[in-house]
């Protein structure tokens with residue numbers, strides 16, 4: 001955290017901005033910014049090619065160690081989490097995010113993705129979502145106790 005903050009401050013100082021222009025640049029601001037990125041960013045995994053099903057794509061992703069970075073997307077970062085999601089985000093050829101439906105979706109139904117490994121049990125999922133994303137999951141599956 002210290003190193004990143006120092007680099008950012010250095011970059012602004014080298015840009016010859018006035019003190020009042022960078023008055024916002026405090027450690028508190030930087031910590032809040034990192035937290036926002038952590039909660040809203042996607043781990044971008046470019047697997048290339050096209051896969052018929054999510055399982056073979058997931059296997060290709062793991063085998064290729066395909067993570068190319070993290071990104072905050074204007075719309076996808078608004079998707080809420082569900083432990084039984086109706087969509088999944090994929091990156092096939094580049095860092096353009098595509099949303100894949102996992103089942104038929106009714107008009108007006110909220111599109112939801114899964115932020116974590118949905119195969120985990122209730123306790124593990126709540127713990128990951130609470131520690132990693134700062135919320136208690138209220139999706140229908142969690143409310144049913146599954």
Ligand SMILES: C[S@@+](CC[C@H](N)C(=O)[O-])C[C@H]1O[C@@H](n2cnc3c(N)ncnc32)[C@H](O)[C@@H]1O
Pocket residue numbers: 039040077078079080081082133134135136137138139
């Ligand atoms: C990436 S944002 C999703 C968009 C957010 N709902 C908004 O309006 O900007 C993630 C946040 O949404 C809320 N959230 C997402 N899925 C949730 C769920 N299943 N249960 C409770 N809160 C959830 C949590 O506050 C979480 O930190």
